Amino acid sequence: xxxxxxxLSDESLTAIAVERTGxxxxxxxxxxxxxxVGIKASGNPDxxxxxNDGPLQDAAAVFTSxxxxxxxxxxxxxxxxxxxxxxxxxxxxxxxxxxxxxGLADSAKTAVQVASGLDCAVGDVxxxxxxxxxxRLPMEALLSGVDQAVGQLSPQGGPNAAQAIMTTDTVxxxxxxxxPDGWSIGGIxxxxxxxxxxxxxxxxxxxxxxxxxxxxxDTALKQxxxxxxxxxxxxxxxxxxxxVILMSSGASGYAPxxxxxxxxxxxxxxxxxxxxxxxxxxxxxDIAITVKGAASLDDALEVARSIARNNLFKCAIFGNxxxxxxxxxxxxxxxxxxxxxxxxxxxxxxxxxxxxxxxEDRSLVDLSARQVEVVMDLHHGAHQATVWTNDLTxxxxxxxxxxxx
Amino acid sequence: xxxxxxxLSDESLTAIAVERTGxxxxxxxxxxxxxxVGIKASGNPDxxxxxNDGPLQDAAAVFTSxxxxxxxxxxxxxxxxxxxxxxxxxxxxxxxxxxxxxGLADSAKTAVQVASGLDCAVGDVxxxxxxxxxxRLPMEALLSGVDQAVGQLSPQGGPNAAQAIMTTDTVxxxxxxxxPDGWSIGGIxxxxxxxxxxxxxxxxxxxxxxxxxxxxxDTALKQxxxxxxxxxxxxxxxxxxxxVILMSSGASGYAPxxxxxxxxxxxxxxxxxxxxxxxxxxxxxDIAITVKGAASLDDALEVARSIARNNLFKCAIFGNxxxxxxxxxxxxxxxxxxxxxxxxxxxxxxxxxxxxxxxEDRSLVDLSARQVEVVMDLHHGAHQATVWTNDLTxxxxxxxxxxxx
Numbered sequence: 116x117x118x119x120x121x122x123l124s125d126e127s128l129t130a131i132a133v134e135r136t137g138x139x140x141x142x143x144x145x146x147x148x149x150x151x152v153g154i155k156a157s158g159n160p161d162x163x164x165x166x167n168d169g170p171l172q173d174a175a176a177v178f179t180s181x182x183x184x185x186x187x188x189x190x191x192x193x194x195x196x197x198x199x200x201x202x203x204x205x206x207x208x209x210x211x212x213x214x215x216x217x218g219l220a221d222s223a224k225t226a227v228q229v230a231s232g233l234d235c236a237v238g239d240v241x242x243x244x245x246x247x248x249x250x251r252l253p254m255e256a257l258l259s260g261v262d263q264a265v266g267q268l269s270p271q272g273g274p275n276a277a278q279a280i281m282t283t284d285t286v287x288x289x290x291x292x293x294x295p296d297g298w299s300i301g302g303i304x305x306x307x308x309x310x311x312x313x314x315x316x317x318x319x320x321x322x323x324x325x326x327x328x329x330x331x332x333d334t335a336l337k338q339x340x341x342x343x344x345x346x347x348x349x350x351x352x353x354x355x356x357x358x359v360i361l362m363s364s365g366a367s368g369y370a371p372x373x374x375x376x377x378x379x380x381x382x383x384x385x386x387x388x389x390x391x392x393x394x395x396x397x398x399x400x401d402i403a404i405t406v407k408g409a410a411s412l413d414d415a416l417e418v419a420r421s422i423a424r425n426n427l428f429k430c431a432i433f434g435n436x437x438x439x440x441x442x443x444x445x446x447x448x449x450x451x452x453x454x455x456x457x458x459x460x461x462x463x464x465x466x467x468x469x470x471x472x473x474x475e476d477r478s479l480v481d482l483s484a485r486q487v488e489v490v491m492d493l494h495h496g497a498h499q500a501t502v503w504t505n506d507l508t509x510x511x512x513x514x515x516x517x518x519x520x
Numbered sequence: 521x522x523x524x525x526x527x528l529s530d531e532s533l534t535a536i537a538v539e540r541t542g543x544x545x546x547x548x549x550x551x552x553x554x555x556x557v558g559i560k561a562s563g564n565p566d567x568x569x570x571x572n573d574g575p576l577q578d579a580a581a582v583f584t585s586x587x588x589x590x591x592x593x594x595x596x597x598x599x600x601x602x603x604x605x606x607x608x609x610x611x612x613x614x615x616x617x618x619x620x621x622x623g624l625a626d627s628a629k630t631a632v633q634v635a636s637g638l639d640c641a642v643g644d645v646x647x648x649x650x651x652x653x654x655x656r657l658p659m660e661a662l663l664s665g666v667d668q669a670v671g672q673l674s675p676q677g678g679p680n681a682a683q684a685i686m687t688t689d690t691v692x693x694x695x696x697x698x699x700p701d702g703w704s705i706g707g708i709x710x711x712x713x714x715x716x717x718x719x720x721x722x723x724x725x726x727x728x729x730x731x732x733x734x735x736x737x738d739t740a741l742k743q744x745x746x747x748x749x750x751x752x753x754x755x756x757x758x759x760x761x762x763x764v765i766l767m768s769s770g771a772s773g774y775a776p777x778x779x780x781x782x783x784x785x786x787x788x789x790x791x792x793x794x795x796x797x798x799x800x801x802x803x804x805x806d807i808a809i810t811v812k813g814a815a816s817l818d819d820a821l822e823v824a825r826s827i828a829r830n831n832l833f834k835c836a837i838f839g840n841x842x843x844x845x846x847x848x849x850x851x852x853x854x855x856x857x858x859x860x861x862x863x864x865x866x867x868x869x870x871x872x873x874x875x876x877x878x879x880e881d882r883s884l885v886d887l888s889a890r891q892v893e894v895v896m897d898l899h900h901g902a903h904q905a906t907v908w909t910n911d912l913t914x915x916x917x918x919x920x921x922x923x924x925x
Contacts, residue, residue, distance in 0.1 A: 181853055
């Protein structure tokens with residue numbers, strides 16, 4: 116990969132008007148529920164169900180690439196492999212990861228209960244879990260909870276579903292886009308920043324009532340995640356449970372141009388990704404790292420990720436320190452094409468390092484706001500990419516030191 | 521690389537008796553000095569000189585692989601390329617990095633001053649610097665300091681040299697090995713843990729009076745760094761100034777077996793590496809991560825490094841939390857050969873995860889001591905490797921947030 120299709124460029128995506136009031140029930144043909152069934156000791160909502168009433172039941176999904184993956188990931192990968200899903204059931208309060216064959220059986224039993232309640236095939240039910248690793252789920256509460264959820268399904272249930280998948284999240288995450296042509300995309304997400312995955316999971320459910328061919332659905336989802344969730348970078352830690360599931364009902368009766376659909380889906384995903392970032396509990400800054408002038412998209416991404424994963428750089432941002440030496444040192448560990456004497460580094464628009472030499476006075480940089488923009492220009496080509504991350508803070512350490520998996 | 525020569529195995533290295541009282545002047549044929557010349561505002565010692573009086577003047581060196589490297593690295597790489605060095609001059613209080621052509625000229629002037637004082641070729645003088653990036657060195661103080669250092673050279677000067685290269689270090693680092701056959705190896709090092717390179721540099725000078733052929737010297741140094749400094753892992757951040765320089769005087773008149781020499785050199789380097797780790801100011805734990813049962817040495821190292829670089833794991837250790845889920849999740853991101861259902865994980869000897877399932881009670885693990893041992897058995901081969909790291913703490917963040925490069 117050396118380039119990005121124009122319909123996925125930063126310009127194309129920012130032109131899409133994404134709203135944060137809509138959710139998975141914004142598109143026609145979907146019902147959802149979210150409620151407390153006793154999985155969490157706190158009594159907070161812990162079970163969500165999203166159902167596609169059709170007429171189409173096309174689906175696509177992407178999962179964690181971690182080789183150590185949870186039982187629900189194994190189940191849902193199989194269930195979605197044929198591109199057909201009727202429903203997704205999600206629980207917080209337990210990840211059902213590293214639980215062996217018994218854990219896989221628990222995911223299967225959950226799907227069976229949903230299929231029974233909806234009168235559909237068990238292989239058309241995806242299962243997602245988030246919470247503690249290495250602990251079995253309270254199946255009695257979960258299964259009777261599934262029946263309750265089926266009873267509470269509603270075309271207005273999306274926000275409740277968004278609420279029920281929260282763990283360390285302080286706010287629920289929802290996003291939607293409605294086309295002037297009458298079709299829409301909606302989504303809910305769970306995750307307290309990729310940077311502080313204390314409960315180690317990002318779960319996303321997306322819905323649409325556009326009439327999109329299964330192959331185009333799959334392509335659009337892969338493209339969308341590549342420019343959204345994959346770019347909300349952190350320490351590169353991928354969890355055991357990460358899942359992104361997209362279902363299409365076709366209920367709008369409108370078949371948009373595949374590229375138009377892909378652009379809108381990517382914009383919704385990027386908005387959800389930035390909501391995850393903004394809710395990273397331990398973080399004091401949201402950092403956008405843009406590498407431009409790269410010989411290829413891969414080069415731009417490699418340099419941006421290298422900076423985003425550099426702990427020294429992330430600590431410096433926490434200290435409001437425009438430490439360009441650390442940006443350079445991170446870039447220097449990559450194989451990207453550039454000449455050292457041509458590099459520029461900008462912090463919030465101030466060129467602190469220009470053409471390979473000390474640039475404007477670093478005291479001109481104000482890093483007191485939460486949003487920080489770091490730009491590195493390699494002056495070696497026409498490609499660019501942005502990666503988002505958070506700073507490394509006392510609270511990040513505290514949250515992840517005191518959390519026990 | 522799939523295996524390690526037997527003379528570099530953990531067993532071979534731990535059999536070598538390394539002392540921490542000797543230094544670069546323990547081997548015969550070396551003089552050194554360390555003193556305050558006014559580079560540091562604090563008035564602390566900031567200039568060191570190590571001179572090889574021969575009869576041999578063989579040398580080998582390894583430098584940072586970061587593409588953004590400091591002027592002294594560029595200078596010393598050239599100076600050592602022919603395998604001959606008469607002296608190494610080192611300053612703290614300024615890294616002379618990202619300082620452009622003027623900075624390179626400063627390194628050259630420093631070498632010229634040393635060569636003039638010692639009456640040797642300027643191309644036989646290596647230069648090392650550590651301190652702030654992006655700031656020029658106070659050359660007047662430095663050059664007159666060189667003359668003072670030449671005047672203070674002494675066969676007992678090693679400890680002073682070790683003192684003068686400290687930056688955020690709380691203790692000076694020295695190590696030596698003396699063979700029953702009458703030859704010895706000595707070393708000094710600078711670095712407050714690889715984990716907290718607030719001044720972003722590890723400098724090491726090694727000396728020996730063994731009669732070792734230049735090629736064997738080079739091979740031994742590369743092998744030694746590969747099993748010592750390269751395994752003191754952290755965030756993978758390599759600095760702009762890292763340098764390890766080895767000089768041989770041959771003054772003992774004894775030519776040891778090359779493998780015997782390489783083993784002793786590796787043991788001295790490993791001891792210095794562990795001293796760097798123990799002095800990581802922000803750290804509360806020193807963590808040894810051993811991966812065994814690997815199909816190759818590369819597999820063992822890939823998994824061990826992946827664990828060592830995982831921020832969530834490092835926060836958990838700070839919180840005295842034997843979080844095996846994070847160890848597994850880190851291993852799951854690698855390409856190493858293993859089957860998930862065969863994995864074992866031990867924290868300080870307690871098998872918290874056995875044969876792919878929850879093992880002994882995690883409450884049996886006591887992580888209150890500074891030394892922590894994590895072992896992962898892949899059960900897929902006969903290779904093993906250990907990587908050392910520190911935990912991620914409030915103080916690490918503090919030190920690196922408040923430091924300004």
